[in-house]
Amino acid sequence: MKGIGASPGIAIGKVLVKEETKVEVEKKSIEDTKAEIERLQEARERSKEQIEKLYNHALENIGKDEAKIFEAHMLILDDPEYFGQVENKIKSENANAEWALKTVTDTFVAMFENMDNEYMRERAADIKDVSGRVLKLLLGIDTTDFSNLDEEVIIVAKDLTPSDTAQMDKEKVIGFVTEIGGRTSHSAIMARTLEIPAVVGVEGILEAAQNGDTIVFDGDEGEVYVNPEEKVIEGYEDKKKKYEEFKEKLEELKGAKSVTKDGVEVELVANIGTPKDVEGVIRNDGEGIGLYRTEFLYMDRDKLPTEDEQFEAYKEVVEKLEGKPVVIRTLDIGGDKELPYLDLPEEMNPFLGYRAIRLCLDKTDIFKTQLRALLRASAYGNLKIMFPMISSIAEVRQAKKILEEVKEELRSENVEFDDNIEVGMMIEIPAAAVMSDLFAKEVDFFSIGTNDLIQYTTAVDRMNQKISYLYSQFHPALLRLVKQVIDNAHKEGIWVGMCGEAAGDPKLIPVLLGMGLDEFSMSPISILRARWIIRNTSKEEMEEMVNKVLNMATAEEVEKFIDENISVL
Missing domain, CATH: 3.50.30.10 (Phosphohistidine domain)
Structure with a gap:
């Protein structure tokens, strides 16, 4: 299987x-709705006690980051909107607490499961977990x-x-x-x-x-x-x-350099979503952060984060990395990530719509607030700024112009920042890859986002199971674009990273190394394995292999060739 x-x-x-305990919930008519709401409250309180124990167990036996899952569960139990709707259901329909809870939960779960973003879809599991706990307590069912x-x-x-x-x-x-x-x-x-x-x-x-x-x-x-x-x-x-x-x-590779058999050194860095993720980077000996997704600062809240809130989050990360590079991507909201408080327009095709840099260049007040916070945090470590979803030279120039305006504002206020901060862009749209020779004259570095680049290059929705077989990081078109981007960047003397899933793929790491990729950004847990692969690979030998790979016709041929001739695991 x-x-x-x-x-x-x-x-x-x-x-x-x-x-799987089959939980049957029927609607019953209740006369004393006040007593029914009290019964619900009692189940909520008992759930809180159970989750508190789970939190302490996770904190002691697993880790601080993982224990935070149960902090999120506590927030759901305390959510006035969620349980307010359950109570209203009990009162307005004289209904039993079990039925009211299940009905409201089904609505919330359906809303989250229908979102395009995988991270947000997985939040439905949190709601199911919490509601299931309360429901079983109401019904007197033991849990496994x-x-x-x-x-x-x-x-x-x-x-x-x-x-x-x-x-x-x-x-x-x-x-x-x-x-x-x-x-x-x-x-x-x-x-x-x-x-x-x-x-x-x-x-x-x-x-x-x-x-x-x-x-x-x-x-x-x-x-x-x-x-x-x-x-x-x-x-x-x-x-x-x-x-x-x-x-x-x-484990023995902790502290070792990420250097090939023939002496070529690369950077192995990590993708993170929140400051708490830094612990995993340090634990796995990451050499920096290749992608800090800032949109999570903007999610799960009812208003925009303030400049100071953002500054503290960015500062915490750069200080913990102690001078190692931290590449922070500016706001990438829209498409599959929605913010209710921004009231963004509903779109027929949000992935090709009003999102990321397009939104920021339109709502410059939001963009400037983030850039101010980023620049202020740059005084505390090695911070680099990266713009997402770039498809035209005009966008890069406009974003850089706004950045210069913000720098001028901070100078006039005598606020310290890194005046020589590196500014880069994501290569995740085919137009950017094809024109990378010109983009390389405008920025200090590229970071290739393979997840979206595959999607846009092959016209395959990566969330659509029916056509998922067409979505492959071994697709020859993707690999040709990656090689083109790396070559164009190096001609202009700038470095190239990759922050998509392909960067941590054990099969592709030697190929990307042979193409000349300078920085590999991945999940922290993949870093030591990637270092082992790099230290057991010759870049010169891989350069010869790359020429063969780039002349193959299908993703299947590419993967088979790697398995038979290149894989070092």
Whole structure:
């Protein structure tokens, strides 16, 4: 069976199926609505006590970042709009608390699940988790306890909530497989943090696996076997042993340079969304931040962040990195990321619409506030500014002009900032890639955003499962554009990074190295593995391989060639 590799590692063990309690909720007529609301409040309070325990457990056994998930759950329990609607439902329809809670929850979940952004869709899981907890307390249903297991197991479930993963006994839960979910779901993030192998999105796994069955899977490749033949188990036992030895080797690379066998040094940096993500970068020996997505400062709130709020967030990151480079992308809102308080127009095709730099150049007050905060923070470390969604030279020049205006304002106010701050742009639109020779004269660096560049180059919506087979980072058109961008940048003496998923792909790292990529930005957990690949690769040898790759006709041919001739894992 095939799923999505969510957390690396090999797992071999006995199945424990998470039983899905079927919760039947019927609408009942209630006379004493005040007593019913009190019953709801009591379930909320008991939920808070349970979540407080989970928070403390996660804080002690997993980490501060992961414990913050339960802070978010507390906020949902305290949300006056959410539970206000439930209470109104009880009063207006003389309804039971269970039915009112389920009805309102279904509306909220549907709203989040219909968003284009994967991160926002995954927030529906938080609401389900919290409401499910309250609902079970109202109905008197016990929840599954993964903290008190007698033997080593691999959990098989339709899905796992953050509460499920937070209470897992790491010594007993040696892996998990779910029927639904993606790489950015909380359960997947938790698995990577706990270093528990996991595969998600395995269709039909609940039908295929039963309690006590033997299950074997690869958390990298997403391959899952239920009750396999002995030779398959033996093969995976050997693979597991090699993987554990490999992990030990990776730990030894902390503090080492990211340098090829023939002496070419590159930068291995990380993508982050919030200041709290910096801990993971430092823990995995990242050499800086290649992409700080600032839009998360603007989300989950009812008004724009102030200049000082932004300044503190940026300053915290650059100070923690202690002089290492921090590339901060300006606001990339619109398209798949909406802000209710901005009242943006509804668009037929938001991915090609009013978003990112287009919005900022129109709403210059928002843009200037962010640029002021960024410049002020540049006095505290090695901060670089990057503009997203650039498609024309005019946009770059206008953005730089506004930046100069802001610099002038700060000078007149005697505010300190880095006057020589590097300014770069994202290459995520084919027009920018094709004209990269001219763009290279306008900026200090490029960062290639492969996620969108693939989407726009191939005209494939990466969220559309029906055509997902056409979306590939091995597509020859993408690789040709990447090579063109790198060559054009180097002719003008500027450096090139990559912050899309391709930058951390073990198969593509040697190819990108051969193309001359200077900086690889990825998930923090991928950094040490990428360093191992680079240190075991010769750039000169890869340059010869790149010429062959660029002349291939299909993504399948490219991937097969890499597997057979280049892969060093």
